[in-house]
Amino acid sequence: MKRIRLSLFTWLAYAVTCGSAHAEIYKSVDENGHVTYSNVPSKGAIKLEIDPPPPATTAAPKPKAQATPSNFPRVDSQTQKKRDDQRKKILLEELEAEKAALEEAKKAYAEGESKPEVYRGANGKTYRNVAKFEEKMQRLQADVDAHERNVQLLQKELEAFK
Structure with missing residues (x-):
């Protein structure tokens, strides 16, 4: 049914x-x-009695721009300039910190790459633990990638001030 x-x-x-x-x-x-x-x-x-649907349109209608209400709080240009300068200063500080963190992450990656993961077997021989090494390197690479993305995003954000 x-x-x-x-x-x-x-x-x-x-x-x-x-x-x-x-x-x-x-x-x-x-x-x-x-x-x-x-x-x-x-x-x-x-x-x-069913009305046919309206014809499909290829693009959504653009919303009409609305005027800012008269009671909307406004900021004078001097205050806005101070705010922009403060924001730029903060972004520059963050950019320098991210660049330093990126360099540290790159050093950690190079150091990790030079130290393979090993273990001693029951027979006394030393073996490489490839899976553990690859896992460590993926983690270190993800850290480098994250800092590189952050640097790029901060630089893009700072371009708005030029």
């Missing part, structure tokens, strides 16, 4: 949303309360 309703609902939704096809839709309810939709009229069926 649910499957019939679902397929009928799906068919109805398809018929309603299909812009190029137009069909008359009839709805009937039997003595058990089961609803049936059809494009063929039957005894006791009611014809549904």
Whole structure:
């Protein structure tokens, strides 16, 4: 029963949303309360009046620009300049800190690369633990990549002040 309703609902939704096809839709309810939709009229069926959907547009309409309310708080240019200067100073400090952190991350990567992970076997021989080494190097590389991204983003942010 649910499957019939679902397929009928799906068919109805398809018929309603299909812009190029137009069909008359009839709805009937039997003595058990089961609803049936059809494009063929039957005894006791009611014809549904469904408006076709509007034609699809390729682009969403642009929202209209709204004027700033008169009671909206305003900042004078001198205050804004001070705020911008403060923000630029903070960004420059962060950039220097990120560059230093990037250099440290690169050093840690080079150091990690030169020290392979090893373990001593039951026979007394030393073996390389390749999986552990690769995991360590991935972690170190991710750290380098994160600092490089941060430096790039800070530089991009500072370009707005030029």
